Amino acid sequence: MDKFPLLVIATALYWIACLIIGVYASKTKVKKPSDYFLAGGGLGTIVVSFAMMATVFSAWFILGHQGSLWANGAKYLVHFIHIPLMGVMSAMLFPRIWAIARKNEYITMAEMYGSYWSSELLRVLVVIVGALYAVPYVALQLRGAGLTFEVLSGGKIPAAKGAIVLGIVVVLYVFLGGLKAAAITDTLQGALLVLASILLGATAVGAIMQLNPDISFFQAFGNGIKSAGDGYLTLGKLGEIWSWPYIATIAITTMGIYTSPPYMMLVASAKSPKVFKFQGFIIMTIVMGAMYYIFSALVGMGGRSIITKLASSDQLSLELVFNHMGAVPFLITSLGILAAMNSTAAGYLANTSTILSRDLYTRYINPNASAKKQVFVGRMMVLGIVAVSVVFSLVVLDYLVMIGTLATAFGIQLLPAMIGITFVRKISKTGINAGIICGSITVALTYFVWPHPLGIHQGGWGLLVNIICVVVGSILTQAPGKEALKKTHALFDKTVLEDNN
């Protein structure tokens, strides 16, 4: 049975549903910019938690991680530690970021950091890092969508067309409903893609048992892993990729999703800071941890017992869907895979367009822009980002995982600033600015010019240079004064004002 026509119909219905949500969200009255940009700051626990999960759960996870695990083995699985560590970040940092943003009515990260450190340069740097982060990340989703269409259509739809179609659909509903539309669709898509991951894991188990009827599942699973050789069980050699320094730095770099400018807006849109306890512990650490450590391992490492050759490791999940699933699981999983890309692209588009509208247009071009004008410019920015991302997805042909970690390598350069505004008040403006500039340049050089020197990931090099600049800069120059502390650290501990006297 040719399943592709079914997939086309189901995808069309699913995208129509997304557009209807966009129209519904667009009915919200926009009295002030935060009504559109932060969904009025009233998103509840389930919506925020699932939206945050869906934004992380992208093509990177469902295609990239499974495929890279299949190709690299146990060493790749070690870096999944970033998922529960992101849960720790969520519980520790996000309630504070929420409080600072809402108390001072900051909508974007650039407003927050720029105001705390009194620096126009920092505002611009945050916007640049936000764009450097969002473009590859959205491009990664578009490339994933293109690959999905190409494999599942048996080559009838070329990857480039698939990428453009997803781009158009996402533009339409984000254009209409802003962050509210993205968050509502993310909630539904988050649930769908958890289901898709479970189905993928179950399919891998079924396929392994079917191909090895005479031995137990665990025996067959273990045999597949052993057949890949000793290198599949161990780390890479020191100085090469997948050695422990590479794993450590790629794990830390991946946490750059949480320090990126678009993500902060999702944090500020929550109704209450209590959301982040649930999000960090239940969703990120337990649900997503299980998706990574159990279901991803079943598909990626179990895949060794099912498929021994692939044109590209990114195709592993799609091959399982195409060749080993019945019609109903095929439809659910295919839609789940598309949902992963849809939701992530939509979330980042909504937030990055806001950043460009508020922090560039309103700040420097038209400071008196009305709320409606800001929203209009934000919508235009959505078009621009998608256009650049489509080009990026067609030009940079690295593996999905590598494109993803390039994006987060830029995002993690804002970690010292996030720690500075929430926990460590001694960090100075000069230190932060120098750190972001030198760190971002280092990331670009160690990705494009000298890839992974000494077997350390570009995000690790960037962060190392960044931290050195922050420490030296903060020793030599003065930390933010009492006024800045009143808006931030004093919210959590009044005694900081006494210390600063």
Add this chain to the structure above:
Amino acid sequence: MLTGVKKGEKWVFWFLLVFMLLWVGPGLELFNKPIMVGAFPLLHVFSFGGWIILIILNYIIGYKLETFSVSDIEEEIKTQELRKTQEFIECQKLNKGEEV
């Protein structure tokens, strides 16, 4: 140096540092052996153990450790937002010439 973190709570940060060194740092080399534990590589089992430890740590951080009073801040901010919304509505009424 860390805002709002009491002396007794600093262990969380030390624990995280030691954890990172062991689970994703040089400590990883101790488990870098081509050994299978049942059907799984030793590194896989080791990583799984790290996840379980972080589940426990995250529960403690999220639900047992409070480096500031979330409820107090939430209430303060909600009151501030409510006041501003009321002011906004009153301004709109005044603009329309209605009595406030």
